[in-house]
Amino acid sequence: MGMRVKQLSQLRNRIVVITGATSGIGAVTAAKLAEAGAVPIITGRSASKLAAMRGRVSGRCGFYELDVTDNADVQRVVDRIATDFGRIDVLVNNAGFGLFERFEDAPLEHFAKMMDTNYMGTVRCAKAVLPYMKSQGNGHIVNIASMAGKLSTAKASGYAATKHAVLGLTNALRAELAPDGIAVSAVNPGPIDTPFLETADPGGGYAASVKGYLLKPAQVADTIVRVIAKRTPEVDLPLSAGIGIRLYGLAPRFADKTLGKLLNRK
Incomplete structure (x- = not known):
């Protein structure tokens, strides 16, 4: 308990920008960061949700309308946050959505929209905060990816591709920015009981089939807070899924035969 308190005390007065923070794990993470003494900067597209x-x-916090798909808007809002709060210590790239569809049925625009939000939104926000973090000599970028970024399944081709891209970006940035004192982390959750599934799976079939495996938003938010406090490079949630994916990499044919039905529930 003492070690955990010490770790969380390191968050006090940290300026933490969170994208997609008006619902789901972004909103819960913002509340938990505030409880730990950090200063969450809550961003989202909806003024009413903000x-x-x-x-x-x-406690002290900030609220800004932000569309991560708009280059100019991202730069304008990040500049304003830096001016209003004096610095940006942490960026949590959480904005994103998914659509679970068969590849042959999915319109091309769905692939483009998911990539524009989930991947390019992460790129835009990271590039906007980077000059501030470099001038400070420290910073932390936390990308909320997904277990889908490590193991693709049926009906998730578009969404999984975006999260594979986020993980590739994260790994490259971690090495590139380390000399500047900037940490880069990935948090890879499995399915979470949030409004994300209402968009990804409007019929509710997938959510029902994985009901026993759904992560609670508070579980994921607690992990994100710990990653920020400890500057952990990467975390898979749940741990058992992370182990399973590593085993899958060692014996993919065997895993396809034995775990195919378990993995493909969409």
Whole structure:
């Protein structure tokens, strides 16, 4: 307990920008960071959802409308945050969505929209905060990827491709930015019980089939907070899934035969 308190104390007064923070794990993470004494900067596209978040977060915080698919908007908002708060210590790239569809049925625009938000949104925000972090001599970029970025399954070709891209970017940036004192982390959750699934799986079939495996938003948010406090390079959630994916890499044919039905529930 003492070690955990010490780790969380390191978050005090840290300026933490979170994209896609008006619902789901972004919103819960913002609230938990505020409880730890950090200063969460909550961003999202919806003004009404941002207004609703004001009652959920205690202490010093910030609220900004932000569209991660708009180059100019990202730069404008990041510049304003840096001016208003004096620095940017941490960026949590959480904005994203998924659509679970068969490849042959999915329109091309769905692939493009997911890539523009999930991957290019991460690129835009990271590039916007980087000059501030480099001038400070430190910083931390946390990319919320997915277990889908390590193991693709049926009906997730478009979404999984975006998360594979996020993980590739994360690994490259970790090595590139280390000399500047900037840490880069990836958090890779499995399916979470959030509004994300309402968009990805409107019929509810997938959510029902994995009900026993769904992560709670608080579990993921707690992990994100610990990753920020400890500057952990990468975390898979749940741990058992991370181990399973490593075993899959060692024997993919065997895994396809024995785990195919378990993995492909969409």
